[in-house]
Amino acid sequence: MRRNSSTRTSAPSDAGSGSGTIPPLLATAGRLNPFTFGLLGALGVLVALLIGSMVHQLATVLVYVGVALFLSLGLDPIVSFIEKKLPRAAAVTIVVVVVILAFAGVVLAIVPILIEQVRKLIESAPKMVEDIMASDFYTQLTDQFGSNFEEAAKGVLTFLQDPGNIGQIGGGLVAVGAGIAGGITGITIVLILTLYFMASLRGMKRLATRFVPAYQRPRFSELLEDVSGAVGRYVIGQVSLALINGILSLIFLSIIGAPLPALLALIAFIGSLIPLVGTLTGSIIISLTCLIESPTTALIAAIYYLVYMQIEAYVISPRIMSRAVAVPGAIVVIAAVGGGALGGILGALVAIPVAASVIIIVQKVVFPAQDRKTEAPAEAAPPAA
Known part of the structure; x- marks a missing residue:
């Protein structure tokens, strides 16, 4: 009996569960020589740098995915x-067709106008310079500033009349056109991802719920629906404001x-999508x-x-x-400014629904958890002597 009791009392100390023992992993790490320890640390840093580089290279793709998910929640x-x-398949099909037709209509309405205006600008540039040099305003400037101004103006005219220089300008415009084409490609990718996410949004929510323990799934599912609903309502509200501004701008500018009322109305629509500063910009x-038309038109x-x-x-x-979305005005300003500082226009656009989601989580998770704590925790008993 005495030997059995001594065996039982010595077992915990052998297992490393006593207060004075060192866990096996720390004991093993303590036996590593400095070179091996430094090598493992360097490998960890290299892995972190590799992950950071991969995220940086995939930044554009991640932005596309984030914007598409954001828009799919707005269309839901x-x-x-x-x-x-109607059945859900028919509802998704109707929304998909409307979105594609709207996107195609905007592209077909704006891109030909831009191409035509650029072509006319290149063709009329030398004639514009000659008209300016023949005007009374140019004569007054020449009399005031002397021959230096006249030589500079003639240099500009010579540059624009040289076909080679026009080719260089065209090359720059080609680069700009390539950037526009890249932007259209990105918009197309976002549109395709949005349609896929919109069609499979419920399945994505169910999959996200599976990562939560079974006893917490009903509560998590309800919270997920509230957050996605807040984001969706915000997107619809912001697009509604942009549509109002765009339609009224098209009517008024016409x-x-x-000049180019359709293009300017599109600028008004895109600007209104950006919180706070978008409409002003x-x-x-x-x-x-509008100064191109006349100062009076610009003033109006x-x-x-x-x-x-x-x-x-x-x-x-x-x-x-x-x-x-019910977000206090001060939080709207802080979220938009902070989101713009972190992520530019996209950050400002996403910041307000993110703030609304945080408010919902705080109201439905944090506050109830704090309200259930009606008693102070018991004080720990002093250790026995």
């Missing part, structure tokens, strides 16, 4: 609304005779572009957008966004 409420009357660009456009921004800020936006 529309699919759910149509699904009340009435005042602004688009309005400045449009007003400056500036006054219109000044009035519209006030109406949007105090009438249209509160009515739409109050139903879309």
Whole structure:
């Protein structure tokens, strides 16, 4: 009996569970010589650098995936609304067809106009310079600044009249065109991914739920639906604001005779997609572009957008966004500025629904967990002597 008890009392110390023992892994690490320890540390750093390099190289792809997932969440409420009357497959098909037709319509309406305007600019550049040199304004500048100004102007004219130099300008325009083509390719990839994500969104949610323990799945599924719904409502609200601005801009710019009203209306639409500063930036660009027509046209456009921004800020936006996502105004400003600083335009666009998602998680997870703590934790007993 005495030998059995001594055997039982000595077992825990052999297992390393006593308070004074060292875990086997730490004991093994302590026996490593400095060279091996440093080699393992260097390998860990190299693996971290390799992962960082892979993420950096895949940054564009990750942005495409993130934007597509963001847009699919925005289109999902529309699919759910149509699904009340039609099967989900038919609802997804209708939304897909509408999105493709809208994208194709924008491309067909804008790209030919841009190509035509660039071609006319290249062809008319020498004639524009000659007209400027024959004007009274040019004569006044020549009289004021002397021969140096005249020589500089003639140098510009000679440069533009040389076919080789025009070819160099064309080469730069080709590079710009390649950038535009790359942008269209990226938009096409995002569009395709959006359609795939939209069709399989429910399956993706079910798959995400499988990573959670079974007893927490109902709560996690409810929280996931709330977050995705907040993102979807925000996207719909922001696109609604952009559509209002784009349509009104097209009508107004056509009435005042602004140059390229369709292109300027597209700029207004894209600008309104960006929170806080988007509408202002688009309005400045449009007003400056109207200077090509006349200063009066630019002034009228500036006054219109000044009035519209006030109406949007105090009438249209509160009515739409109050139903879309409930985020306090201060958090909207902080999220948009912080998102813009971290991720540019895309970061500013995504920051507000992310803030709404965080608010939902705090309200439905953190606050209830804190409310259940009605008693202070018991104080630990002092160790026995």
